[in-house]
Amino acid sequence: MACRWSLRELGNSSYIQFLYFFSSVVPRATFYRQVNLMAANALHEIKAQSQQPGVVQLHWLDNFARTFARQGLYLNREQFVSMLWTAHGTKRWTGQAPVTMKYIYEGDTPIRAMPRLSFILSNEILTSISDELKNVNIQYHQFAISVQRKVRRVPVKPMALSEEEEEHMKQSLDGLSCFHPVDIYNTNIQAYDGLLRAIRKCQELEGFGSTDSEKYDEYSCLLLDISTFWMAFRLLYSFTGLSSILHDSFIFLGPWHIYMYSHVLVWSGFRSSFLASAFFARFPKQNLFFRPKLVSS
Numbered sequence: 001m002a003c004r005w006s007l008r009e010l011g012n013s014s015y016i017q018f019l020y021f022f023s024s025v026v027p028r029a030t031f032y033r034q035v036n037l038m039a040a041n042a043l044h045e046i047k048a049q050s051q052q053p054g055v056v057q058l059h060w061l062d063n064f065a066r067t068f069a070r071q072g073l074y075l076n077r078e079q080f081v082s083m084l085w086t087a088h089g090t091k092r093w094t095g096q097a098p099v100t101m102k103y104i105y106e107g108d109t110p111i112r113a114m115p116r117l118s119f120i121l122s123n124e125i126l127t128s129i130s131d132e133l134k135n136v137n138i139q140y141h142q143f144a145i146s147v148q149r150k151v152r153r154v155p156v157k158p159m160a161l162s163e164e165e166e167e168h169m170k171q172s173l174d175g176l177s178c179f180h181p182v183d184i185y186n187t188n189i190q191a192y193d194g195l196l197r198a199i200r201k202c203q204e205l206e207g208f209g210s211t212d213s214e215k216y217d218e219y220s221c222l223l224l225d226i227s228t229f230w231m232a233f234r235l236l237y238s239f240t241g242l243s244s245i246l247h248d249s250f251i252f253l254g255p256w257h258i259y260m261y262s263h264v265l266v267w268s269g270f271r272s273s274f275l276a277s278a279f280f281a282r283f284p285k286q287n288l289f290f291r292p293k294l295v296s297s
Helices: 002-008 012-021 028-050 077-081 123-134 163-170 192-206 226-238 240-248 255-282
Strands: 057-062 086-092 179-185 220-224 249-253
Touching: 028 086, 028 179, 028 192, 057 192, 086 192, 179 192, 192 220, 192 226, 220 226, 226 240, 226 249, 240 249, 249 255
Parallel strands: 057 220, 220 249
Antiparallel strands: 057 086, 086 179
């Protein structure tokens, strides 16, 4: 018993490694019971940390039923086949965060996180966006960081040119250094009912749209992909009873989705008239699909 608790004090990862090392000599039920207990304790700790005031984090909801192998999931098979599950994770800044999530006030009134629909659809904002796009130089590629700094990786991360930049790169904020898995829900985020249930799970942690939460005076952030973003957008802007969520929470469309779909649009628009010749010159025996398959060369 003393040995077991001393190992637990080393941290969850060390204790799990210890259990895995002896999994061949201890009963399988004991092994999985201890792993499940560790997972439950880790989940409780993550949720407790998320509910602390002043924590800066980004909640992320997505559906990964088409990504992981079925044998790797401890879920009901029918739920998996129907994609009736949702992954929930957070990006949390530890130590000195670069920003604070406290309300920003205009006089005595906190400013809304998301703009009103009348503003989004106004001629003023649409004209402003149109003018801004018109001013973008079509020859911008030569000034891109991937060209000027010779970056050949995604996400874009160049070689550091200064000590300050090198220190920033070491944090790997675009990777898993500040990512925390929260939970897996047996809800279908691709349906409005499942999306509402998933948003409710985030609300229980962040308290957005609620005046009795410990974080009642802070904004929150929620990141979604293309389909779930537009579903959440239509849902939250259609029902006045959900307006309190828009007041407290920033709803983000994942930037990598914008990057990917911009390439899809360029490809679909110019693949026949411009890119086809270059494609067949490079890959003479392959088919030109609307969405080319990624292959390693």
